Amino acid sequence: MAASSSSINEASQEEMTLNVKWVGKEYVVRVCADDTVGELKRRICELTNVLPKRQKLLNLKMGSKPADDSVFLSQLSIKPNLKIMMLGTVEDEILVEPVDAPEIVDDFEFEEIDSQDIKDREMHTLNPPREGKRLLVLDIDYTLFDHRSSAENPHELMRPYLHEFLTAAYAEYDIIIWSATSMKWVEVKMKELGVLNNPDYKITALLDHLAMISVQSQSHGVFDCKPLGLIWGKFPEFYNPGNTIMFDDLKRNFVMNPQNGLVIRPFRKAHLNRGIDQELVGLSLYLLAIADLDNFQSLDHSRWEKFVQRNTKRRTS
Incomplete structure (x- = not known):
């Protein structure tokens, strides 16, 4: 299909901002031009809770037919200011929380239901691990970046003190970025923000949604999470449960490794909060304060702020 001058075909790896209209509301969805329609539906699901299989995108077509999930967005002639009309119904058992809802995942009894060996999942390694360093695993959306708000420049949506935080952490930690999105989105977003x-500092590796696994809980059904065992299996001589910490705004993402997870406060409404958000400042102090510990397993990361306060008082007394 021929693309217009404004088509994303000219820059297939660039970020796209699409508007999706559903039940009277409009949602801003960010994807990459060479993501598939299936990935677009995953992003829409995060905002609307309508499962991809329940979504019908009325005016997203390949020729005269609706574009199927395997079609790349770069293959479509997407006109400026296109509003994608969606039909779909939320299922009661859906597991993706509404954007403004609190995350509550406690006392899970779960079993892995994905038979694929997680050691075989793809990891994009950028720099080799460093001997003697701890490991910090970071989410992107709402952890480092407000992916829902609109802006002309992505730096307007970057969490305050991001580069200062990563610089401080890099002194003691190797850093891996893991997002529940496509690898193209991870790469584009990190390049735009000047992280790569x-x-x-240097980023050790990138992971995307393909490295996540599905688990089943009696109370919460089936959902995807981030198994740190994948990283430990790839680099057993460097990283282990005792020297790894993960930051994510969704607690369910480290349900397989609860002792290693710290629930970061989500960074939303960047235009209102970027002048007052201090989360990364405090967390950099926490990371440096625990870096000398032999084992992180005894820490209660939910009490990280009190740990920082006690450590500061001890140093100044």
């Missing part, structure tokens, strides 16, 4: 080429 910053001279003050």
Whole structure:
């Protein structure tokens, strides 16, 4: 199909901002031009709770036919200001929380239902692990970046003190970025924010939604999570449960490794909060304060702020 001058075909790896209209509301969805329609539906699901299989995108077509999930967005002639009309119904048992809902996942009894060996999942390694360093695993959306708000420049949606935080952490930790989105989105977003080429720190590896696994809980049904065992299996001589910590705004993402997870406060409404958000400042102090510990397993990461306060008082007394 021929693309217009404004078509995303000219820059297939660039970020796209689409508007999706559903039940009278409009949602801003960010994807990459060479994501598939299936990935677009995953992003829409995060905002609307309508499962991809329940979504019908009325004016997203390949020729005269609706575009199926395997079609790349770069293959479609998407006109400026296109509003994608969606039909779909939320299922009662859906497991993706509404954007403004609190995350509550406690006392899980779960079993892995994905038979694929997680050690075989793909990891995009950028720099080799460093001997003697701890491991910090970071989410992107709402952890480092407000992916829902609109802006002309992505830096307007970057969490305050991001580069200072990563620079401080890099002194003691290798850093892996893991997002429940496509690898193209991860790469584009990190490049736009200046994370992949910053001279003050290096990112060890990138992981996307393909490295996640499905688990089943008696009370919460089936959902995807991030198994840190994948990383430990790839680099057993460097990383283990005792020297790894993960930051994510969704507690369910480290349900298989609860002792290693710290629930970060989500960064939303960037235009209102970027002048007052101090989360990464405090967390950088926490990371440096625990870096000398032999084992992180005894820590209660939910009490990280009190740990920082006690450590500060001890140093100044």
